[in-house]
Amino acid sequence: MARFIFVTGGVVSSLGKGLAGAALASLLQARGYKVRMRKLDPYINVDPGTMNPYEHGECYVTDDGAETDLDLGHYERFTGVASKQSDNVTTGRIYQTVIRKERRGDYLGGTVQVIPHITNAIKEFATADIGDEDFVLVEIGGTVGDIESLPFMEAIRQLGNELRNNAIFIHLTLVPYIAAAGELKTKPTQHSVKELRSIGIQPDILLCRSEMPIPEGQRAKIGQFCNVPPEAVIQALDVRTIYEVPLSYHHEGFDAAVLNAFGITDAPDPDLSKWEEIVDRSINPEGEVNIAVVGKYIELQDAYKSLTESLTHGGIANKVKVNIDWIESEEFEKDRDSVADRFSGVHAILVPGGFGERGAEGKIRAVTYARENKIPYFGICYGMQMAVIEGCRNLADMPHAGTSEFGDFDPNVVGIMTEWTKGNKTETRSADGDLGGTMRLGSYPCDLIPGSKVHEIYGQDRIDERHRHRYEVNIAYKEVLEKVGYKFSGLSPHGDLPEIVEIPDHPWFIGVQFHPELKSKPFDPHPLFKSFVKAALDHSRLV
Structure with missing residues (x-):
């Protein structure tokens, strides 16, 4: 039977519950255990698919097409275990499920209530679709005391009783340093645990974020006031790279405390060699490259979380530090002459995914500069579409080419596809239908x-990559673009959907319709990012 680890947070948000859970899962893996991770999100949206990146950061997409919280990206990057639809649920989805049951008459006319109906639905989700995993880590979004998270807290409280010796609770808190007083303060942690205990949950382990080491005396004080053994009060200090977190937590005894809480005394020692190598490559690079990311959500870099990490992975693979120069694409629309100056000292240019017309012309100008000046260019999803439009306008004598996403152009070389094939099933959508869940989502094959x-780069004939987009490059323009130097080097198996375009007569110019950043990991960098960073390094040696 799988053992469950419930991770909650207190004091303030953004302490890193997802990262903490992912690091713990990687440590359990390093001891030979099989792990699974999932996230319970208290917000009422059915999923983050329609949420503005400024609201929620990146929308992470799984192989089976779920639009999920960005923490699932952390889970995959640290464990290598592919997440599923069943690994992320929201209040919206829980209520949607319960209301559908009520409409069908499943509750036999009974009054539908938060307890037991909503909490039962949460418990069913948390424990469903479990195979031979040794540990299932379940993170609850938000902080203790939030009104939105109360049903989830009640559900895991009940699970704690039902699972008995097969469930523990980890609570992540903040131990702030007050400079004026010159000391760390434990009171926020005490109050957070008091709030947690008031709803019936006694944490087994406290993970305390702090800017500086927490003295033994204060850790003992925290344990005493929070009814936790001193050895289960674990300090979580800042580290040089997020990939050092597993090593830091192991050093502090976090994984040992978890095993002890379950009464496991015969666990094998962890093999942390891969994390030691990753950290060594991260903090001791042999060079550095400057890569410009021309986006439209750069004020909140969590909107590009997987992208940032994938560039880091490419750097790890090439033993270089990747410096990211974040550029707001609208800059190039306000001042056309700023492009050359802004890209001075840049060794490669990347245009990531996005939606909407804002900043599109600026991205197209970035493509033009990269193409004409032989600077390595990587276009992802929207970035590929802008590269195609740029080629049509400036090379194929179609100066008014555009995408139907923005209006009616002459011609629309990018448009909405209403039908395509996934496996042996036909997928359809309507141009005027709901936005949520109507994109091409999840993993699709591509023939190279x-x-x-x-x-x-891939070294294989067929690949599978994850998609998240509503508009496609029109295959009808393949011939005209290939006559002016483009190559459609990746197509869907039926040949009707362009997946990859490249310019052979260029050091490195590739646009992909999918999101390769969603599959990159520090110990297994994505081939495209590994090659792109290598191209940036080669370019840096020429300038």
């Missing part, structure tokens, strides 16, 4: 053209 740059 032999002799192409991407075929060389």
